[in-house]
Amino acid sequence: MIRTRVKICGLTCAADIDAVSVAGADAVGLVFHPDSPRAVSIAQARALCERLPPFVTAVGLFVDADPERVRETLRQVPLELLQFHGEEPPEYCAAFARRWIKAVRMRPGILLEAVRARYAGAAGLLLDTYRAGVAGGTGERFDWARIPQALRGEIVLAGGLAPDNVAAAIAAVRPFGVDVSGGVEASKGVKDHAKISAFMTGVRDGDRCR
Numbered sequence: 001m002i003r004t005r006v007k008i009c010g011l012t013c014a015a016d017i018d019a020v021s022v023a024g025a026d027a028v029g030l031v032f033h034p035d036s037p038r039a040v041s042i043a044q045a046r047a048l049c050e051r052l053p054p055f056v057t058a059v060g061l062f063v064d065a066d067p068e069r070v071r072e073t074l075r076q077v078p079l080e081l082l083q084f085h086g087e088e089p090p091e092y093c094a095a096f097a098r099r100w101i102k103a104v105r106m107r108p109g110i111l112l113e114a115v116r117a118r119y120a121g122a123a124g125l126l127l128d129t130y131r132a133g134v135a136g137g138t139g140e141r142f143d144w145a146r147i148p149q150a151l152r153g154e155i156v157l158a159g160g161l162a163p164d165n166v167a168a169a170i171a172a173v174r175p176f177g178v179d180v181s182g183g184v185e186a187s188k189g190v191k192d193h194a195k196i197s198a199f200m201t202g203v204r205d206g207d208r209c210r
């Protein structure tokens with residue numbers, strides 16, 4: 001059975017790190033975008049990373065950040081993967097000596113094959129819902145039929161995923177991984193541990209349909 005990888009994004013406290021680790025997620029996302037309700041400071045992020053068990057990947061999320069800010073974060077926080085969620089060009093993304101993924105907000109008319117070719121150096125593409133004026137974490141899904149068949153097995157699916165739709169999303173798209181933030185929250189920036197557990201159950205249910 002193929003196992004869909006899971007990233008849970010926007011963690012802000014030790015209890016959430018523990019809940020996500022126990023639930024069996026593969027990766028946690030720490031948001032360094034200052035406008036996000038889930039933003040963490042460098043000191044918070046370092047403490048959260050120190051709490052991570054082995055084999056759970058720490059992902060740092062940035063949105064069009066000043067490169068020096070990314071570098072300073074990397075000097076102090078042991079991030080293993082970078083997630084660029086803005087309009088960063090490939091040369092920017094590749095400049096930090098870390099593996100990286102590029103988030104693509106699914107604007108009308110976007111040609112994903114061309115985006116994949118442009119970001120050939122990325123470890124992967126993460127597809128998220130487009131809403132004008134919002135960088136991400138909208139809690140809204142997009143039309144999964146827009147994802148070309150040839151790319152489905154390598155993408156990370158995001159945008160409006162939740163315990164009650166993730167199994168159907170996996171069955172329909174068969175992505176490499178899924179990423180969730182708002183769908184496992186009690187309120188903005190506060191994770192709900194029962195929802196995290198239910199989300200992981202939904203992922204396993206979806207995996208049985210792959």
Ligand SMILES: O=C(O)c1ccccc1N[C@@H]1O[C@H](COP(=O)(O)O)[C@@H](O)[C@H]1O
Binds near residue numbers: 038
């Ligand atoms: O989580 C945020 O606050 C955030 C802020 C800026 C850019 C991206 C952000 N989160 C990412 O958005 C997607 C979808 O989130 P949701 O599940 O729809 O709430 C996900 O990749 C998060 O990593």
